[in-house]
Amino acid sequence: MTSGWRLFLDDLAEGDRNPRLTVDHQRWRARAGLSPGLPNRPELGAWVVALNCGEAVAHVSRLGPPSFVSFDHDLADGLDGLWFARALIEADMDGSHLPDDFGYEVHSANPVGRTNIHGLLGRYLELRGALTED
Numbered sequence: 001m002t003s004g005w006r007l008f009l010d011d012l013a014e015g016d017r018n019p020r021l022t023v024d025h026q027r028w029r030a031r032a033g034l035s036p037g038l039p040n041r042p043e044l045g046a047w048v049v050a051l052n053c054g055e056a057v058a059h060v061s062r063l064g065p066p067s068f069v070s071f072d073h074d075l076a077d078g079l080d081g082l083w084f085a086r087a088l089i090e091a092d093m094d095g096s097h098l099p100d101d102f103g104y105e106v107h108s109a110n111p112v113g114r115t116n117i118h119g120l121l122g123r124y125l126e127l128r129g130a131l132t133e134d
Contacts, residue, residue, distance in 0.1 A: 071105070
């Protein structure tokens with residue numbers, strides 16, 4: 001298992017929408033409605049790109065849970081970022097623990113998908129944190 005790697009989930013990442021050209025750059029982050037703080041921190045590890053949920057699950061199986069995920073919602077394989085967020089939660093609950101400092105953002109332009117991913121994953125992490133503090 002590898003510690004410290006970041007997942008960029010986006011079916012268009014092979015073109016001009018890859019982490020080197022997008023999430024690591026301030027102007028793109030502003031246009032995408034993301035916080036100005038760059039996730040390009042060495043302690044998070046290198047970017048690994050997944051073009052669909054199957055690839056994302058394969059990376060997690062091979063490398064262990066990521067330290068950070070940048071989600072797109074609408075993916076060409078018929079699944080979506082919300083499906084992968086659920087898969088991460090299920091894996092965490094089954095013992096493949098997300099790092100305590102796990103972070104994520106949603107770079108999708110789909111406002112409903114963005115809200116759903118934030119709602120599901122944010123609430124889960126909040127509850128998980130409350131449970132581990134006891």
